[in-house]
Amino acid sequence: MGTSKVFVSGNEAAAIGVKLARAHVISAYPITPQTVVVERLSEMVEAGELKAEFIHVESEHSAMSAAMGASAVGARAFTATSSQGLLYMAECLHYASGGRFPIVMMNANRSLALPWSIYGDQRDSLSLLDSGWLQVYVEDAQESLDMMIQAYAIAEHKEVLTPVMVNLDGFVLTHTYELVEVPRQEDVDEFLPPFDTENKLDFENPKNMCFSSSPSDNMEFKYQQHKAALKASEVIKKVDQSYREKFGRGYGGLVDGYRCDDAEIILITLGSITGTCRVVVDELRSQGKKVGVLKIRFMRPFPEKEILDITRGAKVIGVLEKDISFGYEGTVYTNVNSALIKSGRIIKSYNFIAGLGGRDISREDIKYMYEYLEQAASGAEKECVKFINLGVDTDGE
Amino acid sequence: MIEIRWHGRGGQGSFTASRILGAAASLYGNKYSLAFPSFGPERRGAPITAFTKIDDTKIRDRSEIKHCDYIVVLDETLFTPSFFQDLKPGGRILINTAWGERYKEISQDLIVTFDAEAIAQEILGKPVTNTAMIGALLGISEIIPIEAGAEGINNEFSPILAEKNIRVLKKAYEMIKGGGYA
């Protein structure tokens, strides 16, 4: 195939993906643990490997505003951020999706202040689930590279025209080095043609963009945006399929079920923790336990059908997430349960809140979750929302 | 799976060592590996830990290393006897020191000492011991062939720096093989 292999971090893999996607404009503001991706991109621009304009913006708000400006003239735009930075650009996220700008952004999942923490959890991106962006969570550096390319193909699809946020777990993925296969530029060029859109400021055909609309039309624009995000489900699957055909790697589209076919206990996850779950599933399977793990890749569009399909035979479901919607439960859990309820299926489900503020989630922790679910399946009374690995006693409280 | 933990101070190249070994194993040693630093802010002089996981199949588990096959100590002031609790059965601790005898008193079989700084000073002209310690580690472990280790260095450094560091690597490897360590 003429591909090459490199030993790089998740951040670096993302940067290589962006280079291969031939982004025209990169605007970014530094924040740990995102920094390396933009450092590498600026090196690529300096070295002339990447013909792009690099804008050293003064804030994340400006990073996304600049990306929208670039996208508005028909350029392929990229930015990357994390945590507080993502929240600082929150206004712009809604703006970009509403403006139908097919920007791709990498987000290094990191906890939110307060207390301050630079370590990983997924509260940043999940708190912006309603921003109109498609959200994908990747598991390793290879998927990170591949998704940068796929993300542009999805975002720029004429029936989607919606920005895509590619989420990498902070440090665990962004800072971990591993083997990555780099596709050939020619192949990527064939897979991802230049960005072509009519939705742009054009001197031949001038436009007024990002306009206001009164209550008599506004809802139609929102409905249209919703339809496009739903439409993305199909496009994501197609893009994944054709990526597999071209590069030999695919990720299952919206979800990736592992040993779920006959599983009675299924743990649902997001992102890089899935890897550890796979290892535990193998171990438990070797002990004869019917367990599986279901990785949600896309939180938006939400893989409702796929989740129902894969969990069809399950007796109990667990949702493991590095997130909590204070005063209720994890957001992924809420979404999963909504899918189950709408389908009319009654199935016990439990929510494991783990890894907040960067706390490690070990194999033992995951084994504990499967045991918990097993006990629940056999009728034991269990708390629905369970914090994993709290370092203190909370009983009787 | 072989799990290695590296100890040094910010600026001494511990994370680079973990990465060189990982790259060597992945790109040239026909294995899979993960290399990662202790997560958090990087500050010059602060104690740093780094990790390398090496296996024959793709490594899915990204959680912290709890038990190590090898603990490599680039800066001996960071060594504490608590390290023994972090070893797998049969695991060993490799320490960069000019005073090997001191550690013999602590443990005869769990600690291997090696004067990496002497080699680094001799060939590089500065006390950067990470490549010497990789050489010593490969000498006692044979995780991957020494030639793969050399390629790992080529992958990391510019040609001139790589050439010197490969000399360091090989010298350390041969010395420890020949039992010529402190």
Next chain:
Amino acid sequence: MGNETKKINARNITDKEFFYGHKGCAGCGGSLAVRLALKVLGERTYTVLPAGCMSAVGFVYPQLCFSTNAMISTFAGTASMLSGIAAGARALGIKDFHAVGIAGDGGTADIGIQALSGAIDRNEQIIYICYDNEAYMNTGIQKSGLTPFGARTTTTPAGQNIHGSITQKKNMFEIAAAHGISYAATASIGYAQDFMNKLVKAKEVKGTSYIHVYAPCPTGWGTPEDITVELGKEVVDTGLWYLAEYENGSFKLNKNPEEFLPVEEFLRKQGRFRHLDEKDIAQIIESRDKKWEYIRKNWEVA
């Protein structure tokens, strides 16, 4: 620069109207600034306007009043969106274009100052115009960083205890200049020719240019619709505003009145100043005189 640039005037300016059919208040000074700027800059212009009067009156689907490429930016992001447009167009090989941002006083001096500062720092090839009507007019006349001392707004009411705004205007012109910007200027819609001359310069400057144009607002100021231009002249003639430029690292005053028109008369025309007492007016005059003393001493005077 020193290049001989062709002057644009009422006779030779393009007949084309690029900001037409908008829903601005009758007699709006801001819309005059936008209209003139676009006519000088011409068809190959990308215009960015943040939230504010000009975007609110120009972009109400399906009535779209900019005949050239234009978009609304985030409130804080005029200069950064503009930077993105310029970078994107360059990356795509588009040539001979202008990228202009037109923001109000709040959008410039308050919420947009960070992005503006960043863009000037990068010396982006953009033109940034602040039409200054001295308060947040679009939201209903609240105090901004450019509201002058004594002005009544809906958030600086004039009562027994406090007589309107107690702060001075931020000095945006000199803030822009302090970046070492390629070109900065002040203007007033009351002196249209001067404003157009400055736009022509901004068009040709390499790097960022900033034009701060004084734009009376009949609605927010409590003035008749037909005296907008008159007020725009008088503010300069009373010395409460000045026409100046900053280029090649130095300041230049373009108009140096020998005698100022009476301040009080000018202020009393405006509802927002009607409550001022003698002391307040004396204070306004005093700070004007201080400024002019500084200008005449330190700047090149035409």
Next chain:
Amino acid sequence: MHKPELKQYEKPKHINDYPCGPAALAGTLVAKNAGWRTKRPIIHKEKCAGCYLCYLYCPEGTIFKEDKKINFDYDFCKGCGICSKVCAHKAIEMIKEGENGN
């Protein structure tokens, strides 16, 4: 004069008739502003010197040049009266809407 043309607007009947996102052809006018006016400017051509100051200072751009003098686009003039004020020759008079049979 060069100004965008007034178009007939039909509210879309199908969702696909809306533009894809909030972007559409620049300079689309579907409604006049004439209804805003309580007074209208009229030009006394015999007094007009063709200096075009009124044209320059009109915030709406609704004054256009005609035979070296000026005229108004009454569809969009809001009747603010700036033109009348800036005219040094007193060639523009503001009259009440409805006066003179208008």
